[in-house]
Amino acid sequence: xxxxxxxxxxxxxxxxxxxxxxxxxxxxxxxxxxxxxxxxxxxxxxxxxxxxxxxxxxxxxxxxxxxxxxxxxxxxxxxxxxxxxxxxxxxxxxxxxxxxxxxxxxxxxxxxxxxxxxxxxxxxxxxxxxxxxxxxxxxxxxxxxxxxxxxxxxxxxxxxxxxxxxxxxxxxxxxxxxxxxxxxxxxxxxxxxxxxxxxxxxxxxxxxxxxxxxxxxxxxxxxxxxxxxxxxxxxxxxxxxxxxxxxxxxxxxxxxxxxxxxxxxxxxxxxx
Amino acid sequence: xxxxxxxxxxxxxxxxxxxxxxxxxxxxxxxxxxxxxxxxxxxxxxxxxxxxxxxxxxxxxxxxxxxxxxxxxxxxxxxxxxxxxxxxxxxxxxxxxxxxxxxxxxxxxxxxxxxxxxxxxxxxxxxxxxxxxxxxxxxxxxxxxxxxxxxxxxxxxxxxxxxxxxxxxxxxxxxxxxxxxxxxxxxxxxxxxxxxxxxxxxxxxxxxxxxxxxxxxxxxxxxxxxxxxxxxxxxxxxxxxxxxxxxxxxxxxxxxxxxxxxxxxxxxxxxxxxxxxxxxxxxxxxxxxxxxxxxxxxxxxxxxxxxxxxxxxxxxxxxxxxxxxxxxxxxxxxxxxxxxxxxxxxxxxxxxxxxxxxxxxxxxxxxxxxxxxxxxxxxxxxxxxxxx
Numbered sequence: 001x002x003x004x005x006x007x008x009x010x011x012x013x014x015x016x017x018x019x020x021x022x023x024x025x026x027x028x029x030x031x032x033x034x035x036x037x038x039x040x041x042x043x044x045x046x047x048x049x050x051x052x053x054x055x056x057x058x059x060x061x062x063x064x065x066x067x068x069x070x071x072x073x074x075x076x077x078x079x080x081x082x083x084x085x086x087x088x089x090x091x092x093x094x095x096x097x098x099x100x101x102x103x104x105x106x107x108x109x110x111x112x113x114x115x116x117x118x119x120x121x122x123x124x125x126x127x128x129x130x131x132x133x134x135x136x137x138x139x140x141x142x143x144x145x146x147x148x149x150x151x152x153x154x155x156x157x158x159x160x161x162x163x164x165x166x167x168x169x170x171x172x173x174x175x176x177x178x179x180x181x182x183x184x185x186x187x188x189x190x191x192x193x194x195x196x197x198x199x200x201x202x203x204x205x206x207x208x209x210x211x212x213x214x215x216x217x218x219x220x221x222x223x224x225x226x227x228x229x230x231x232x233x234x235x236x237x238x239x240x241x242x243x244x245x246x247x248x249x250x251x252x253x254x255x256x257x258x259x260x261x262x263x264x265x266x267x268x269x270x271x272x
Numbered sequence: 273x274x275x276x277x278x279x280x281x282x283x284x285x286x287x288x289x290x291x292x293x294x295x296x297x298x299x300x301x302x303x304x305x306x307x308x309x310x311x312x313x314x315x316x317x318x319x320x321x322x323x324x325x326x327x328x329x330x331x332x333x334x335x336x337x338x339x340x341x342x343x344x345x346x347x348x349x350x351x352x353x354x355x356x357x358x359x360x361x362x363x364x365x366x367x368x369x370x371x372x373x374x375x376x377x378x379x380x381x382x383x384x385x386x387x388x389x390x391x392x393x394x395x396x397x398x399x400x401x402x403x404x405x406x407x408x409x410x411x412x413x414x415x416x417x418x419x420x421x422x423x424x425x426x427x428x429x430x431x432x433x434x435x436x437x438x439x440x441x442x443x444x445x446x447x448x449x450x451x452x453x454x455x456x457x458x459x460x461x462x463x464x465x466x467x468x469x470x471x472x473x474x475x476x477x478x479x480x481x482x483x484x485x486x487x488x489x490x491x492x493x494x495x496x497x498x499x500x501x502x503x504x505x506x507x508x509x510x511x512x513x514x515x516x517x518x519x520x521x522x523x524x525x526x527x528x529x530x531x532x533x534x535x536x537x538x539x540x541x542x543x544x545x546x547x548x549x550x551x552x553x554x555x556x557x558x559x560x561x562x563x564x565x566x567x568x569x570x571x572x573x574x575x576x577x578x579x580x581x582x583x584x585x586x587x588x589x590x591x592x593x594x595x596x597x598x599x600x601x602x603x604x605x606x607x608x609x610x611x612x613x614x615x616x617x618x619x620x621x622x623x624x625x626x627x628x629x630x631x632x633x634x635x636x637x638x639x640x641x642x643x644x645x646x647x648x649x650x651x652x653x654x655x656x657x658x659x660x
Contacts, residue, residue, distance in 0.1 A: 134603035162345055165365040167392030167443065181382045263425070 023232035023240065047234040060219035063130065064199060067215060071137035072194035078138065079145025079194070084179075084202060086146070087153035105143045110134060111141050114207030128210030136200040136208040145190035145195060152186035152257075161266055185257045189250040196246050200239065283315030285495060286510075287320040294357075296321045297342070297447060311337040314351070319447075323596045324473050324491035327499035330526075335483045337391040338500075339405050339449050340638035342481065345373045356446055366395075372446040375452040377436035379424040385411070385435050386420040392443040403610060406517055410438040413472070430461050437469075441476065450482040454489060466492045487527055491515070499523050515580075520660050523567045529614075531584065531598075531625045532658075533577040537570065545657050549578055552599040553621035558652040579655030584648050586615055591649045599625055599648040603640060617646055 010103055016122070030048070034041020051057055082102050086095070105113060117136045121128055164174040180187070200219035211216065216239065276324045277382045277459040287293040295318035319325045327335040340346045342354060344365035349543040371392070375431045380388050387409050393403045411417045414434035424432055440448055453469070454462045470493050484490050485660065491511045498508040499522075507514060518524035521532060522649060535549035536557060547556040556577045591598055599619050607614035616630045627648055640646060643649050 010376075123545040157376060157378065159374045159376050160380060162365070163372070163374055163439075164380070164391070165345075166343060166368075166370075166372045167439070168366050168395035170366055171364075171390070173395075178380060 015184050026233055027237045027240065030237040032230050032233070035230065048229045048238075050231055051238070054231065055156075055229070057216075057219060059252045060214050061235075063213060063263040064216040065085045066199040067130070067133050067137060067205075068195045069133045071141060071198045072191050074134075075138045075142040075194045076145050076171075076187060076191040079142045079151050079190060080183075082142070082146040083149035083153055084175075086250070087150050087156075100223050102143050104144050106147070108140075108265060110140070110203040116206040117204065118207045128208060128213075132208045132210065133205050133213060133215065135167065136204050137194075137201065140201075141194035141197050148193060149183060149186050150191040152183045156182065185253045189253050190252040192246050196243050200243065275624065276331070277528055280373060285322075287323070288318065288496065295319060295322055296323075296356060297481070297582060298352075298354040299338075299342075300354075302341065302348045302353060302354045303388065304334075304341060305349045310503050312341070312348075315555055316351075317477045317498065317505065317508065319481060321479055322477055322496045324470070324483070326494035327481065327483045327500060328334060328487060329485065331485060333500040334503035335500050336451060339372075339451055339481065339483045342447070343370060343449055347530075354569055355436075357476070367466040369445055370447040370449055371440040372449040372451065373436050373440040373453050375455055377424075377432050377456075379432060379435055379439070381424050383426070384421050384423055386434055388424070388497050389439045389442050389466055392439065396443065406442060409573070410442050411475050413441075414438045429456055430465075433457060433465070433472070437472075438601050441478070443507065445478070447479045450480060453482065453485055454486075455484075462489070465548070469493060491527070499526060501526075517656060521576055521578070521658050524656075524658060527560075527580050529628075531579050531581065531624065531655075533623070533625070534578070535575060537573045537575050537579060538573065545575075547575055547620070547657065551623040552619055552625070554598050555653050557594050561573065573659065576658045577655050578658050579624040579650050581628040582612070582615060582630075583654040584625065584650050586617070586627040586629060586643060587647050587649065588640060592648050594647070597650050597652065601620050601625065601644055601646060601648065603644045605644055606640075615640065615646070617648060 014254060023149035029040075031043050031045060033046065034039055085092075086099050086102070088139075094147075112138070117132070117139070118128075121132050156179075161174055161178055164178045165171065169177065176217075198207065201215075202218060202221060205215045206218050206221075209215070214222075216235070220235060223232055287616075295603060297317075297319040299315060299317040301314050301316055303310065303314050315338065327338060329335050337346060341348055342355075344363060344592070345359070346362065355369060359584070380391065383391070385408055386493060389407045390403050393406055398406070407420075408417075411420055414437060416431060416434055416438070419427060419435075424435065427435065427483065433456065436452070440450075450469075456466050457465060466489060469480075480493075482493065491514075495512060496508060496510050497514055499506045499514065506526075507519050507568045509517070514523060514527055518527065524532065533547075533549050534551050535547035537545065538548045538555070539546040543559060545558050547558070549556050554638060558577065599617070599621070601617040601624075603615055603618040604618045604624065605616035607616070610631070612628045612630050614626055617625050617627065619625060625648055
């Protein structure tokens with residue numbers, strides 16, 4: 001093992017401080033007893049209590065969860081389908097264009113995605129609100145699901161599917177009985193990824209929203225413009241907690257899947 | 273055929289010689305192209321019921337592609353494939369009366385052994401009771417009764433191979449396709465399993481088509497072997513015929529070990545061919561038997577005398593007639609395998625020849641050793657004259 005030198009220690013501390021100090025401060029101040037945001041007034045959990053009495057905040061949180069759940073679910077179905085088309089169906093006409101277009105939203109600035117969505121909804125004269133946010137979120141989270149699922153399919157032994165066909169299973173049933181159970185961990189982590197992305201999206205949601213559909217990030221932003229209340233710190237801390245838990249679950253699932261695959265490969269290599 | 277038969281025959285089974293026999297599988301002028309690459313090149317083949325048929329060849333010779341066309345995973349570019357009198361050109365894999373055992377076994381990793389075997393039966397919508405009894409029967413057949421509840425990753429390679437086999441025969445298909453079924457097993461287990469497969473095929477009365485690159489495997493198990501190269505059949509024969517009567521240098525060289533002695537035809541008449549071989553410095557007199565007697569050999573043509581090392585005698589003493597079927601040389605190398613010794617002899621004429629001798633005694637008074645001058649002799653009917 002490498003020695004833990006002073007240089008390493010310093011760079012590690014600085015790096016983590018740079019990344020997490022603001023977040024740690026936010027969490028600490030959410031337990032602040034005082035009314036002022038920047039002045040410490042002792043420990044208290046009163047702001048967490050007042051969050052649950054704040055109807056507007058709760059409404060926004062509920063809308064955010066609904067948007068996240070719906071858009072992640074639809075994006076998972078569409079993203080998985082796109083991944084299968086890309087991984088399985090060889091070189092169909094327009095494959096390159098299709099794969100480029102599926103992945104484009106990954107690198108597209110959110111402002112552009114949001115603005116173009118807004119223009120679309122305006123030009124086809126759709127009333128903006130809850131459903132337009134859901135649609136927009138499906139569009140931008142779908143590609144993340146496609147990436148996750150496609151990488152799983154790339155390491156998938158196709159002869160397992162062929163064996164099912166050979167035993168009399170229709171291609172449709174083969175997908176549900178063989179392929180889907182085997183790629184399920186990747187599909188679930190794709191869903192979780194899409195859900196978290198939808199949860200903390202502010203830019204696209206604010207472009208595509210209308211009256212009556214305010215998501216939590218939008219609510220927080222508008223409240224903060226009138227001055228930061230300790231209540232907001234509590235809400236943000238809870239959001240951090242939710243996202244952290246989801247990210248941890250998702251990475252554990254991916255890790256476990258990798259370990260299992262490695263073990264299977266090792267067994268295949270050593271057993272006669 | 274002549275009264276003399278070649279090698280042992282498992283009972284008398286030769287429907288391919290019977291002109292009235294109806295083939296179970298009929299492959300006619302089948303080609304398969306991948307882009308500009310021709311994997312299978314205009315092949316025709318009949319396979320009969322209860323036959324154990326082997327497709328043998330080096331990797332990339334098209335044998336796997338041909339098998340995948342039988343299973344329905346590839347469609348022929350041209351030609352037709354009939355099984356049991358039905359044209360299968362447009363039948364998808366899940367509707368074909370054939371099952372396949374995959375080289376990678378392709379077991380369903382998320383299902384137990386039991387569920388793996390039951391999968392095909394469930395697809396046929398058999399009643400639950402029958403599925404259970406059939407699965408039990410299969411588990412017994414492959415001796416895995418106590419492993420029914422295990423998942424594939426909890427089994428050894430040999431056990432997984434048996435699960436794959438049980439799963440592929442559970443539906444009692446007309447034809448079982450086996451893609452390198454023993455490729456992943458070690459040598460000892462492979463030899464055991466070869467005979468198990470043979471017994472199983474006899475007991476079930478199924479038609480087996482096996483793809484392999486291992487000639488021992490094909491020779492041990494198959495009723496007939498098709499040797500493939502570059503997408504074409506080079507020869508289709510029973511194992512003994514393939515070994516003793518190859519029709520080309522390629523087959524002679526591919527199956528087993530052989531000495532190919534080049535020469536010019538000095539005389540060729542009914543039942544007898546005489547070659548003049550510079551390489552060995554001898555005249556080669558051969559008895560030509562019925563199988564090659566038909567092919568026209570012109571005077572002065574180039575030809576090869578193909579003789580197996582075990583049919584060549586090696587001696588320190590000159591034979592009675594050293595001018596005929598005798599090559600003189602010095603021992604260059606000895607390969608001691610245990611049961612046999614293979615002598616590599618440098619001939620005076622320039623070539624090398626191999627002779628293998630069974631080590632029937634533990635101690636020999638004067639063993640043939642390196643640098644010895646030796647006489648290699650063979651009987652006129654030991655080898656075969658090849659022209660291509």
